[in-house]
Amino acid sequence: MLVIISDLHLTDGSSGEIISEAAFRLFRGRLSDMAYDASWRCKGSHCTTCREDAGCEKVYQPIESFDIILLGDILDMIRSEQWNQAPDSVLPWSSPWQDEFFTTVNTIVDGILQYNAGSFRILEGIAHNGDIKIPAAMKQASDTKKATEKIVHEAVGEVNVKVNIHYMIGNHDWFFYIDDPRMDTIRNKVIRALGLANPLNTPFPYHRSDSVAIETIQNNHSVFAEHGDEFDKTNYQTPHRDASSVGDVVVIKLLNMIPAGIEQYLVEQAGLDRNSDKVKNFVRNLREIDNLRPYTLAASWIMQVAQTADLDNDLLDKATRHALNIALKNFVKSPLVAASRKLKMQMTIARWVVNAIGIGPLSWLVDHTQFGQDKMESYRAYALQLSARHNYSFFVMGHTHYAELVPLGSYNNNKNGKIYLNTGTWRTVHLRSIADNSFISHKTITMAGFFKNDERRGRPFEFWTGALAL
Structure with a gap:
């Protein structure tokens, strides 16, 4: 099982409102449900998608581990008033970077980690404290429960599921891609605070190919996932992601x-x-x-x-x-x-x-001033281009803050075809009305899950997005 989220844009508190730790508690609960669902397998190898109404049998075999990919713009390093208090020689587009630049980056990271400490404790607990628990086994319920409570299976015991959290960067956290020893201490404190599986003293990956582990995980789930800012000329202007835009x-x-x-x-x-x-x-x-x-x-x-x-x-x-x-x-x-x-x-x-x-x-x-216009249509086209070059089932991006699931086409005998999913954002969204310049606002959260082999009875993906009024 693989779960992907992006665009949390967690700041040091000096800019717009961020999402609260309640969203991370919801996320933790959803992960437990997904891990449980993934543990139900098709009993027969002939079955590709098990349907109870088709008479297929299922068996419960708990998954031992799963992976989470944070697909960029998680720690928002740009949206901090620390930059507005710094001299021009320290700003992200200054060159070459002086020690004062890394000092400012470190100050912002410390502010983000402190301001979101409760949320990060939940993430770290998911990875290291065994907070994702599912039944160790399931047994047939008694005839009485089947008749009165309509319960078919009952849980037996409990088991912890190992979770590996991998951080890939986007255009608001590109600093973690800088290959400079002065960034190592900063990256390492993020790894520890979030419970990441990223190796210490190593730049966080941007392209999936920057990490053998991440590329392998994605390949195992027929997923091609990157943040997507490389298709945005305003936010990606050099061949390398370790630069400002x-x-x-x-x-x-x-x-x-x-x-x-x-x-x-x-x-x-x-x-x-x-x-x-x-x-x-x-x-x-x-x-x-x-x-x-x-x-x-x-x-x-x-x-x-x-x-x-x-x-x-x-x-x-x-x-x-x-x-x-x-x-x-x-x-x-x-x-x-x-x-x-x-x-x-x-x-x-x-x-x-x-x-x-x-x-x-x-x-x-x-x-x-047309920079940053509505990217939904263009990103569908970019996903289509990617699908023409790569034989994966799922093409996942974030960046636009618009959660969507778009069919791209099919290849070979894959009945699920090729699908583009955008993982939206975890921030407050302000939508302008179509009648005038007024706005309606809501909080939102999106997550995408992918399953391999017979996990989740052969269903290859699920996609969740929700909104909560302010």
């Missing part, structure tokens, strides 16, 4: 800076109390631009938060215009943005419009 600049110089800039204006220019409920609630809601997909919805989000805030509209207009102007100016200065003449020109025009007209042009920004 424009997407990092978007987060650090725009998404982190705009709420901070608005808050600074309200406090320093308007004299409002930073600790008042009005200001705190307003800024907290602003920081949720961190959870938007695509990022171009940030302008619409700012407009909605400003319209619903219990603050003077003219003051918010001035504060927003001031913060946007500064943020866009700094964004354009980034060497990664400067290297893209088209993007630099778009941002320069946007800054001029914001400065000259006011908050109205936020809608203009939505229409004219």
Whole structure:
């Protein structure tokens, strides 16, 4: 059995809201159920998918172990205000990296591990404390229970299932791919805190082929799984994953800076109390631009938060215009943005419009800054390209934050065909309505499970995604 999750985006608490440890408790319970289900096998070798209504017999044989792959963007190293307090020479796109860069990375990792300590204890317990338990055997229930309680089988004893957790990186945790001894101590503390099976003093893998163990696990389940950011030009711009991208600049110089800039204006220019409920609630809601997909919805989000805030509209207009102007100016200065003449020109025009007209042009920004647009259709096409090159049953990616299951086609005699699954996210999702610029928000969690041979009575996969209203 193999379980894949991605895009947890666990931060040090200085950006948008993260998912609570309650989600990890739910995950732990779901894993136990999946391990139990995987232990029911087809009794006859002729049966490929056992169906009780077809008269197939089944036998219970507990699985001894299974694997979990964390498919990137688990620890969010980009969404930290530590970067906004650092000099330009320390930022992720600085080159070469100085000792101060690794010191900042270490500080952010420590903050993430501390802020999410309860969640990580659950993960570590799953891997090392035997927290996944299933029946050691199942026996036929008595005739009385069959008649009165409709119980066919009863559990006998209990057994621990060994769980191996493997960490693959994406575009928000690419730092763990850096092959530098100064990263080893940082990586090792993550391995210990999360109970990972990744080897110590070794970069975390990005491509499945970077790890013999991960590639073997995926092959055994007919799975091709990578984070998927290599198909996103904004978030992957070099042949190697141990480098920054424009997407990092978007987060650090725009998404982190705009709420901070608005808050600074309200406090320093308007004299409002930073600790008042009005200001705190307003800024907290602003920081949720961190959870938007695509990022171009940030302008619409700012407009909605400003319209619903219990603050003077003219003051918010001035504060927003001031913060946007500064943020866009700094964004354009980034060497990664400067290297893209088209993007630099778009941002320069946007800054001029914001400065000259006011908050109205936020809608203009939505229409004219196209990085990070809806990736659902394009990622289906990328999955189709992968399926044409590789004979696997399942092609798994994260990155887009849109959970979906898409049939791609079939090959040979595989009646299940080829399927693309996106593992979505574990963060709050803000969805814009189709009628106007308003939003509805909910928490979400997604997980994909894959089974080999006769596990789960021959059923090769299951896919779970859920939403919880805020």
